[in-house]
Amino acid sequence: ETGVTQTPRHLVMGMTNKKSLKCEQHLGHNAMYWYKQSAKKPLELMFVYNFKEQTENNSVPSRFSPECPNSSHLFLHLHTLQPEDSALYLCASSQDTGKGTQYFGPGTRLLVL
Amino acid sequence: AQSVSQHNHHVILSEAASLELGCNYSYGGTVNLFWYVQYPGQHLQLLLKYFSEDPLVKGIKGFEAEFIKSKFSFNLRKPSVQWSDTAEYFCAVKSSGNTGKLIFGQGTTLQVKP
Numbered sequence: 249e250t251g252v253t254q255t256p257r258h259l260v261m262g263m264t265n266k267k268s269l270k271c272e273q274h275l276g277h278n279a280m281y282w283y284k285q286s287a288k289k290p291l292e293l294m295f296v297y298n299f300k301e302q303t304e305n306n307s308v309p310s311r312f313s314p315e316c317p318n319s320s321h322l323f324l325h326l327h328t329l330q331p332e333d334s335a336l337y338l339c340a341s342s343q344d345t346g347k348g349t350q351y352f353g354p355g356t357r358l359l360v361l
Numbered sequence: 362a363q364s365v366s367q368h369n370h371h372v373i374l375s376e377a378a379s380l381e382l383g384c385n386y387s388y389g390g391t392v393n394l395f396w397y398v399q400y401p402g403q404h405l406q407l408l409l410k411y412f413s414e415d416p417l418v419k420g421i422k423g424f425e426a427e428f429i430k431s432k433f434s435f436n437l438r439k440p441s442v443q444w445s446d447t448a449e450y451f452c453a454v455k456s457s458g459n460t461g462k463l464i465f466g467q468g469t470t471l472q473v474k475p
Contacts, residue, residue: 279461281461281463288467289467290365290451290464290465290466290467290468291451291453291465293462293463293464296460296461296462298461303460303461304460304461304462306462338404338405342461344459344461345459345460345461346458346459346461348461349395349407349410350461350463351407352397352404352405352406353404354403354404355404
């Protein structure tokens, strides 16, 4: 299934590095999401974009900076992360933020050293 | 605040056994409910969803779930599990508003022994 793709699939970075995660959806959807999946914790919603506008920031630290240049692409820019930020970062998309079902990408496994 | 509770963290069953995974949520208004599955090495996939139609919802691979509003529950069931059902199962709830905010439970790991 290639509806929602994410790159890279794995990323190792130091605490002083700057990196970006990329998400692309091929479903014609208008809403896109970033989630964080940590071990033994529920998936946590981070950001929501609807028609390229950010509609939700779930109290995410500023070292995570999202960008949505168009409805098909979503980025998560990472800067001066902490080891506790190591997790699986999932992107999802839906038709809109109302009733649409969210479809998930495979995730980026991030390790911060 | 909305929350979702999955009672079983780890379930081990033999093939052909029946499955029921519990899910309760806390939200007083109208909700949409989902079960997602994550097979080993694969991404989250939608198993089934409830969008205020028939409270008994049928999904893929023989799964079904029943929405019981009075109990704030949306339990997942399958009459006879297979080894290929080994996966992690997540219950999620979304309020009927326009925020898109999906709240997940902590997940249940199902291990089916052949």
